[in-house]
Amino acid sequence: MLDGSNKFRTAYVNNNMATMTQSTLEQIHALLAAKRFSVTEGGEGVLRIQEVDTGITLQAVLAGDILFLSLVCMTVPESAITQLVMRKMLASDNGISTSHFQLYNTGGGTVAVTLNNFCKLQELGPDDEDDILSCVSFLLADVVHAKDLIGADLQSA
16 A cells, blocks of 8 residues: 655755754654664655654655654555545544545646644654654554555555
């Protein structure tokens, strides 16, 4: 169900914040690496995070003091996004309460189905570190549930 890296969030960081952003990204990188994630930089304000045991990859984008986290569940033909699939993704009782789905047009008649989460960073102290790790953990758990929720519908399309 997972394919490719997520290139759908982009950083909007002005020159004044570039140094602060880089320092914060370095701290986030170190935090995740210490928790056994493989972390690489993917451009200005962007980190590529891979869970080592499963190989699931997500992307983090730092925009100001907001860390956006996103992972591509799968890329499918636009026609696979049926009313039934949309209803499952948007249902309040679908079991995915910590993340949200988004659809991105990838061109050529395909759509990337992503799961997304975010956290607001303050001083990058213990509370922020816990928030970052929680957001990553929620996405990793939610993608497993998303596979059960819509995976069969999308793969049969």
